[in-house]
Amino acid sequence: MKIRQVYWHIDESENIGGDNFKYCPLCGELLVEKNLDNRARQTCPGCGFIHFRNPSPTVSLLIIDGNNVLLGKRSQFPRADRWATPSGYIEFDEDFLTTATREAKEETNLDIEIIEILDVTDSFFPPQHHFLNIYILAGVIGGQLQANDDMAELRWFPLDGPLPEMAFEEDINLINRYIKQRR
Numbered sequence: 001m002k003i004r005q006v007y008w009h010i011d012e013s014e015n016i017g018g019d020n021f022k023y024c025p026l027c028g029e030l031l032v033e034k035n036l037d038n039r040a041r042q043t044c045p046g047c048g049f050i051h052f053r054n055p056s057p058t059v060s061l062l063i064i065d066g067n068n069v070l071l072g073k074r075s076q077f078p079r080a081d082r083w084a085t086p087s088g089y090i091e092f093d094e095d096f097l098t099t100a101t102r103e104a105k106e107e108t109n110l111d112i113e114i115i116e117i118l119d120v121t122d123s124f125f126p127p128q129h130h131f132l133n134i135y136i137l138a139g140v141i142g143g144q145l146q147a148n149d150d151m152a153e154l155r156w157f158p159l160d161g162p163l164p165e166m167a168f169e170e171d172i173n174l175i176n177r178y179i180k181q182r183r
């Protein structure tokens with residue numbers, strides 16, 4: 001199987017919006033576009049602030065129990081009502097493994113043990129979003145399964161399928177690769 005790390009989600013109706021500042025977040029001046037490092041960057045004429053745009057780091061969890069994978073039905077935009085691995089943003093004050101255990105607890109109420117880092121992917125949602133996502137393999141060590149946060153429903157699915165209607169191709173490819181590696 002060919003390894004794929006970069007995914008493009010091009011659907012204008014899924015523009016989540018909101019990453020570009022119009023006013024300086026430090027002093028409130030109107031930002032102006034300047035060419036810096038051969039890129040157009042929003043800069044502040046008042047205080048010198050430069051808006052560097054970077055991907056948002058996220059963590060996704062492949063939670064495995066025996067021959068089953070835990071998936072959640074998303075309740076949030078984008079791709080609400082489709083199924084995905086539990087995932088979330090890395091908070092500024094936490095490392096990504098802490099994010100993994102926190103998100104597992106928040107979204108599934110399960111206590112997990114981290115087994116390994118499976119993959120890193122770039123997911124582009126132009127024009128506003130670019131997620132740099134770390135996939136982590138985890139097992140369950142406690143807790144009662146309960147859908148919370150941005151999961152409407154949680155269910156275990158047999159790894160040998162069929163999978164439900166998935167929100168992201170990234171998850172499908174990761175699960176398929178995991179099955180192959182495990183054999």
Ligand SMILES: [Zn+2]
Binds near residue numbers: 028029046
């Ligand atoms: Zn400013």
